[in-house]
Amino acid sequence: MSHYGEGDLILYYYGEGRRRHDIERHLDACPACAATYRDISSTLAMVDVPAVPERGDQYGLEVWQRIRHRLPEPQQDVWSKHSAGPGRAAWTELATWWRRLVERTFRADRLAILAAAATIAIVAFVAGRFWSTPSKPAATITATQAPDGGSLPGLRQRILIGSVADHLDRSERMLTDIMNASVPGDISAEQRWAEDLLTTSRLYRQDAVDIGERSVANVLDDLERSLIEIVHSPSQVTAADLDAMRRRIDAAALLFKVRVMSNELQEREGTRSAGDASPRTSTRKTS
Amino acid sequence: MDAAEAAAVLARARQGDSDAFRALVERHSRTVFRLAFRMTGNEQDAEDVVQESFLRAYRQLGRFESRANFGTWLYRIVANCSVDLMRAKQARHDQARGEPLETAADMPAADTPDPQRLAESAEISRRVQHALGALSPLERAAFTLRHYEGRSIDEIGRTLGLGTSAAKHSVFRAVKKLRHALQPLRSLANRGLAPQESQR
Structure with missing residues (x-):
């Protein structure tokens, strides 16, 4: 009687491998192989799937916060690289179509179609670039006038400054509450507040990046990290939890940064309001 | 989405x-x-x-x-x-x-070698983790994909950039090492359980 090796029995255990019925019959008839199989299966039965530590709904955001400053330049392929700039949409569409056509054509060995496709592709590309060159979307946006007579980016910046100043005020109050919370205590109200602020903060930060307000974006970024930490802390905090949280807020000089930025934005907003020829409604809200 | x-x-x-x-x-x-x-x-x-x-x-x-x-x-x-x-x-x-790295067989028991304690899941888990830690990185990866993730040998090969044969042998070597490392635990546990089993 020929026996089965350990490898065959391991594959059999995992439901893989050939001759499964042969192995099954053999195990019924061969005590040596049956003992080896029992040994393998009892070993593997001891290796339970480990319990993976739980990660909350905000985990993805936390990961993003950790890696976002370390993102390198992506290695784009040649198609993506050339699709940047004028005629981008036409380029991308053409590149995809061309790539598919080349694949199909080479499979079918139809060189005549390839030559025709190449000609069409070149003509389409040149046409795409030619047509798209005169359109200058950035210039169009810059020239577009807002209803009050200012430019749209200027209006957007003004709204953002007012809103962020207000947001920083609220954040400062929430952080102050945390810094002064009694221990051991319940910070669930502050956590709900922090959660609301977190959502708003993300939107303002993105807007700040879009309009080139780097320093505002950086403060909001620091604030976002602390807000995430507060949201994910246990609601019933011990003295040690709260102390650790306070130390991290202190270490980042967060309250200081928030106050300074808030004052700066309020000053900028005041200067703009004073300089405006026509009166306008303030974007500041009271909360 | x-x-x-x-x-x-x-x-x-x-x-x-x-x-x-x-x-x-x-x-x-x-x-x-x-x-x-x-x-x-x-x-x-x-x-x-x-x-x-x-x-x-x-x-x-x-x-x-x-x-x-x-x-x-x-x-x-x-x-x-x-x-x-x-x-x-x-x-x-x-x-x-x-x-x-030392193997689980070399690892001292947490307490006196009480078979019933050794049979407890926490102790088994501790020993298993130690035995897994003694595998080579590739063996551990192949074993994890097969045992925990339920991936076939072919899929393991594709995932780790190995040929089918290399993937298969990584799993085999991992199981062989685990059998060796967990042998003392298995014997002790079996001895500890034997009286209980005989009572059934």
């Missing part, structure tokens, strides 16, 4: 849109962490693997074939990042100690 939306996000990420990549990170982080934890068996290492995997994915997005499944592609990156991290750790360990 439906399939069309996911494809659009992926396309934007491939063109260097960091917000689109952020959406991918937020969507896949928990899955990535689960695999990384199973591969490394350690929370801190798993966190390192999660970050490194996304950074690597971002660098290689241009090479990602848009018709492929992003999740499958990312899965391979995570598996390989885990192997790299385990290799680096092992190299540091070997350099520091100048000797191989």
Whole structure:
């Protein structure tokens, strides 16, 4: 009687491998192989799937916060690289179509179609670039006038400054509450507040990046990290939890940064309001 | 996020849109962490693997074939990042100690060798984790993919960039080492359980 090796029995255990019925019959008839199989299966039965530590709904955001400053330049392929700039949409569409056509054509060995496709592709590309060159979307946006007579980016910046100043005020109050919370205590109200602020903060930060307000974006970024930490802390905090949280807020000089930025934005907003020829409604809200 | 939306996000990420990549990170982080934890068996290492995997994915997005499944592609990156991290750790360990990792068989029991205690799941789990820690990075990765993730030998080969034969032998070597390392535990546990079994 020929026996089965350990490898065959391991594959059999995992439901893989050939001759499964042969192995099954053999195990019924061969005590040596049956003992080896029992040994393998009892070993593997001891290796339970480990319990993976739980990660909350905000985990993805936390990961993003950790890696976002370390993102390198992506290695784009040649198609993506050339699709940047004028005629981008036409380029991308053409590149995809061309790539598919080349694949199909080479499979079918139809060189005549390839030559025709190449000609069409070149003509389409040149046409795409030619047509798209005169359109200058950035210039169009810059020239577009807002209803009050200012430019749209200027209006957007003004709204953002007012809103962020207000947001920083609220954040400062929430952080102050945390810094002064009694221990051991319940910070669930502050956590709900922090959660609301977190959502708003993300939107303002993105807007700040879009309009080139780097320093505002950086403060909001620091604030976002602390807000995430507060949201994910246990609601019933011990003295040690709260102390650790306070130390991290202190270490980042967060309250200081928030106050300074808030004052700066309020000053900028005041200067703009004073300089405006026509009166306008303030974007500041009271909360 | 439906399939069309996911494809659009992926396309934007491939063109260097960091917000689109952020959406991918937020969507896949928990899955990535689960695999990384199973591969490394350690929370801190798993966190390192999660970050490194996304950074690597971002660098290689241009090479990602848009018709492929992003999740499958990312899965391979995570598996390989885990192997790299385990290799680096092992190299540091070997350099520091100048000797191989001890096996579970060499490991002293937590308490007096009471068979009933050894049979307890916590003790078994501790020994198993130790035995898994003694596997080579590739063996551990192949074993994790087969045993925990339920991947076939072919899939393991594709994930780790190995031939089918190499993938199969990595799993075989892992099981062989585990059998050897857990033999004392199995014998003691069996001896401890024997009286109970005889009472049935």
